[in-house]
Structures are given as C-alpha cells and as structure tokens.
Amino acid sequence: MKFFRSHVLVSVDPQCLEMGAHQIVDTLNDELVSSGLIDEIQVLETSRLGDPTRFGPDLVVYPENVHYANLTVDDIPFLVEEHFLKGRVVEKFRAKETVVTDDELGAPKSKEVRIVLRNCGKIDPHNIEEYIAEDGYQALANALTSMTPEQVIDEMMRSGLRGRGGAGFPAAKKWQLCRQVPDFPKYLTCNADEGDPGAFMNRRVLESDPHSVVEGMIIAAYAIGASMGYVYCRAEYPIAVANLNIAIEQAREFGFLGNNIFGTDFSFDLEVRMGAGAFVCGEETALIASIEGKRGEPRPRPPFPAVKGVWGKPTNNNNVETYAVTPQILLKGADWYSSMGTEKSKGTKTFAIAGDVVNTGLIEVPFGLSLREVIFDVGGGIKDNKKFKAIQTGGPMGGCLVEEHLDLPLDYEALTAAGSMMGSGGLIIMDDETCMVDIARFFMEFTQEESCGKCTPCRVGTRRILDILEKICDGKGTLEDIDRLEILCHEVARNSLCGLGQGAPNPVISTLKHFREEYIAHVVDKKCPAKVCRSLIRFEITSPACTGCMVCARNCPVEAITGERRQLHIIDTKTCIRCGICAQVCNFNAVEVLS
Amino acid sequence: MTEVLTPTATDDLCETKRAVLDAIIAANRNRQGALMVILNETQKQVGYVSKSMQTYVAKKMRVPVSAVHGVVTFYSFFTSEARGKHTLKFCMGTACYVGGIPQLMEKAKQLTGSEIGKTTPDGQLTMEVCRCVGACSQAPVVTVDEEVVGHIKPNKFPQLIKKLLEG
DSSP states (O other): OOOOSEEEEEEOOHHHHHTTHHHHHHHHHHHHHHTTOTTTEEEEEESOOSOHHHHOSOEEEETTTEEEOSOOGGGHHHHIIIIIISOOOOGGGBOSSOOOSOTTTOSOOTTOOOSTTTTTTTSOTTOHHHHHHTTTTHHHHHHHHHOOHHHHHHHHHHHTOBOTTTTOOBHHHHHHHHHHSOOSSEEEEEEEOOOSTTOOHHHHHHHHOHHHHHHHHHHHHHHHTEEEEEEEEOTTOHHHHHHHHHHHHHHHHTTSSBSSGGGSSOOBEEEEEEOOSOGGGGSHHHHHHHHTTSOOOOOOSSSOTTTSOGGGSOEEEEEHHHHHHHHHHHHHOHHHHHTSBOSSSBSEEEEEEEESBSSOEEEEEETTOBHHIIIIIISOSBGGGOOEEEEEESGGGSEEEEGGGTTSBOSHHHHHHTTOOOTTSEEEEEETTOOHHHHHHHHHHHHHHHOOSSSHHHHHHHHHHHHHHHHHHTTOOOHHHHHHHHHHHHHHHHHOSSHHHHHTTHHHHHHHHHOHHHHHIIIIIOOOTTSOOGGGOEEEEOTTTOOOOOHHHHHOTTOOEEOOTTSOOEEOTTTOOOOOHHHHHOTTOOEEEEO | OOSOOOTTOOTTOOHHHHHHHHHHHHHHTTSTTHHHHHHHHHHHHHSOOOHHHHHHHHHHHTSOHHHHHHHHHHSTTOOSSOOOSEEEEEEOSHHHHHHTHHHHHHHHHHHHSOOTTOBOTTSOEEEEEESOOSOGGGOSOEEETTEEEOSOOTTTHHHHHHHHHHO
16 A cells, blocks of 8 residues: 555535536646655545535645635645645635534544544545555454354454344344354345435445445354345435445455455355335335345234345345444454443444534434433534424434433433434434424325335325324314324334334324424414414514515515515415515515414 | 336337347346346436336346336336436425425426426426435535535525526
C-alpha cells in the first residue's frame, strides 16, 4: 500500500458535481502532477462534506483537517502551490464556519461510541486496502486460521451481541441453531432492506464501509458452515448496492471470498440481491421468498429459516449492523464488547435521529443511555426551543413514548416494557406542534399500503383502522369509533401472520394510551389541538403583521388569497385547501392557524 | 387488472427491446431465483416492464405468465407502463411528511396540470410518491430521476419543476 503525506477529500455530492466538483478533481490531479506532488498527495472523492448550498464545491485536507469551501477551478493552482508546496493554509478559501465533516454523521458527539460507524466518512469505501489498513479482515484471518467455528460462536455468545434487526435475538444463538441443523448446503442472508421511514443507519454503513459487512458475513458463514450468502438490499439504495458489489469483487480478488479462503478448506461466496420496493421483505421469510424470485410474502414460522430458509435449506439471517460489528468483537474480544451497555443489552447501537430535534442524523451510543440523554445531549434538544412531546421508537411498528419515559434506559427490555420496541433504530422526535392522531394515521397509512395482503387480519384490519383514523382526522369520528379502534387494534395485533401486521397497530395503541385526550378533542370538540388536521383548522391573516406583500397570494396553489398590495390580505376559507404554504412563505408570521 | 394477458400480446415489444430482454435473460437465467434479478434489470434498462414484456420473459423462462405478473405487481418498483423522460418522486418518509412534502405535491400538481402517479401527456415528467429515501436530515426531499434533492424550499420549487418540464 502506498503512503501519502496528505489526503484531499473532494465532495462529489450530486449538488457539488453540478457545481463542477469533477473539474476540480481533474485540475487538482493535473496541478499535483505538474508540481511533482502526485506521489505525496492523494485526491479522493467522497460524499458530501457540508451543506453544498453553503459550501459547495468543497474539499477537506487530512491530516490537517482544513475545510476549503466554495472553490472554483481557477482557485486550484494557487491552492496547490500554497497549501501543498509551501505548506501554508489558504485562509481566504477556508470555510467561514467550522463545519462538521458531514451532516448525517458529523464529528462524534459526547456520549457517542463509534464501533459500527467507526470507518464511515474516514476511509474510501471503494478501496479494500484502506479497510485493511484499519485492521480490516484481520478478525477473519484470526478466525479462520486459529479458531474453530464453535470457538467463534462461543466468543460471540460471550459478547452478548443481540440481533440488530429489531427483535434482539442473541446473534450467536441463532448461528448455533443453524449450525446444528444436519442439512446442506447452508445459506447466509443479510437483511439490508432497511425500510422503516426515518431509519438510515444501514444505508450509511453499506455505503461508507461495505467491507465490514462483507467480513462479518464471511465470519458468520464460517461459524455456521454456510457456503453461499446473499445481501438483500432495497432498491432505494443504489449507491449501497454499487459499493457492496465493488467490495465483494475486491474481496474475491484478495482471496477473502471464493474457494479455500486463507488456504483453509472453507469456501464461501456472496451475491447482492436487490429488492424492488416492498417493505414487507424486511420480514425474514418474505425476504427469503424475494431472494428466491417470488412475491415477497411471509409464511408462518416454524419452520424457522434456520431449518428451512432459502431454497428450503438452513439459512441464517441477520441485520447489516449485526454483521458489521462482528469483526470488531472478534478482534477486540467479547469482554471488551460486553463491557458496554446494560445487563441484557450489550455493546452499542446505531440510531437515526429524525424529526423536530436540533441534530438530526446518525449516532451510535452504548445501550443504557437514557432517552433524555439521547434527545437532549446527543440530539441537542428540540428545534426552535419548542417543547418535547413524544418520541417514536422502533419505526412504524413501534410505539411512541412520552415525557415520563425519558429516563428509561435504552435497551431492548425497557422499551418493550414501556409499550414500544427497539426496532432497527429509527428515533423520530416530535414537538408539541405534532398531532398524535395524525401521526398514528400517517404510520397506519404506511403499514396499510405495505401490507402484502396474504393474511386477512392485516390486509383488511389495517385498512379499517386507517378508515377510522381518517374519519377522526376529518372531524367525523364518534366516541364509539375510538372504542372500535381499540378492539380492532388488538385483534389485528393478535391474529396477523407476521411482524408487520402484529406491530402495525402499535402506533395507534400507544398514542391512544398516552394521548387519548387528543383523540377525544377530535371527535367531541371537533378540534385538532396541535392544529394539524386539515379539516379541523382554518388559516387567517392577522391585521398588523400583514404588510400586503402579496407573497402568500402568489404562492397559494388554489388562489384563495385576495387583497391589494400594501393592504391586509384575506383567505377565502371555502377555496382554501389548508395546505399551509401561505404560512410557510410569509416573512412576517402574519398567517395564523386556528382550530 | 381487467385486460387478459395473452402470450401473443406484442404491442410494444420492438426489436430493440426484445434484444435487451434476450441479453438480460441470457446473462441471468442460470442464477437461482433469477426472476427478480431479470425484472430488476429490465426495469432499470428499459424503464418499465409492460405486459408484453412480462409475457415474453415468462415464455423464455418457462414459467407461467401469472407468476411473472404476480411478481411485477407485488413490488412497487416495477411499473408496467412507460414512464416520462424524468421522474420526480416525493419522499413520504416521516421527516419529509412533517417537513412539507404534501404542500409541495399540491404545488407540483398545479404547476404541471398533471396528477401524482401520472405522466404528463408530452411524456416529459412522471410524478410519484416514494417511501423514505433515508435522507431525513435533508427533509423535505424529492428525488429527480435517481438523484436526491433535499432542503426543498417552496419558493425555489417551481424552478425545479420548470427545468424538468422543459429539459
């Protein structure tokens, strides 16, 4: 491997590309060649560094960690001469504010411990050598040359690693079950069908550090005795698919995949299979059906995939994160890993924080941190100094938790006991301007649409739940509807075939539990307390604030706003579709929402 | 689906498309579970999987047309109709939903005179909703063809639409 004095990471984010990032890369390389520095300085292309609308096109120089922003091709010769030849930082090109290196991940925040995300944004995902330089494939070498499969399973068992897909089943236990089935060949699948809205932890790992997943899968295959593996990646992640394919190709070239890996008699190969936009394929039996080229419909378990999976053969299925963390555990030891976390939930977990919080993006924290610490310390608190209202954990099949739960430790058991679940790690934080009935309706709309239709409770039940919620949001609900909703939710949860239907009513059940008064306000007072539900609100332009600038009138999609320039504008409530654009575009906060 | 799929349906299966399909099938037919791979490739290269293409794939793969049709209609990424030159997808993830995607959709309908889920009559633009694209920190987000465009501002949005309708 070649060593370089400095690395230049140029953002080739789509927006930067549009602004000429590729020309900058070319010019940089040309200039480095002509100044004889090309063997000392390496130019790399990376994903976004900062907000392109403010900084693009931009680049970062390591190890100096200098962020140059708003560059043009003409700036490059001067930059190369000053920075790389003379070693002087060019202040005038430097980004005006200190920025985090990327707005999804940023620099590690306090209380964060990065294990799964350790390489993200740091190494070139297209280059296996960079992964190897970060101790990559060393765990695999150790496992294959000095450990038996049973020893690998033992070590993983001691680490306490639980499946990161959401259910939290001990990973090594699953491996052991699959290993013990006397049927061959065995298969390995990786669930990269990360479909929960608001969750993008796996995407980031697959895009930025695909080799960690590949290595983890090879180790798991060795432990189980599998000969073929599939990464099932959702079609919405084209970059992840591309990077995975590159990683697999490189691993094959280096002899980490294929026949007789590391000269042992262990052989294993990997393939990426793409989903096609079906959320239910994140359920393991549906995922297996999809890999087999069929409709992604789940089937009853047992038999579990460990006994009958892909092509009817024993199959072990784990989440991206479970595989990605495996090499680190073997490398640093089970004791190291189990020293983090709580009694039953060991190690760290990645979360995607979204919603009304200051720092949205990805985090990785040890289990056991309280929700309060996650929201207010790591997440930076609620946006615009508003009040915290609820947090949805576990995606659309999880539940919402409220103020009283804020001191709960984040672990599998505590969240389940509180009526929600860990899920894959999406955290959606809501402020007090969120209508909980509307949120329940939104999640129900999602699960209803994604219900595969195989079993009746889920197919019909989710539809009926949604109907009632829509009725309530429309202001046409009755108190009986709320009771009916409750019964229906429990029936659907109890009788559905797979996790999708069983979990689908959770958002409704938990919002009913914590925010029943909001439901009642919708049906009895015909009011939406958070002023969200369109049928129950109206917009009004208030007198002194309105300057008559006409911006709202121009932006109204239905031309419901009238008024002369410099005169108070008026919204015709009959025409108004309550889209809220007027409130969004008004520079004077003159548009008021009433319920 | 009211129309009957017949093996003779060849409405839009021109020579070029047939050649593309043949190449895709030849490259993948020996894989286990090839159907998904073939359909994914077809969707990517041709842009849609029409009924006649489904029939053709079924015949070549020696599987019932119903099996192919069943898979195509199950997954939302497969479309059986030709699409516009550009595709604009509105992200319906939670963050985007909260961040103003419904309003942007209203605006888009008004600007294009078309509907969500439809292609404009001139074949220029198809508008759709999509599931969370995983870029929630940039909400509200739309995807233009394959590209994610985030932080959409209501006042800048018409320019984006205009570009798609013209270019």
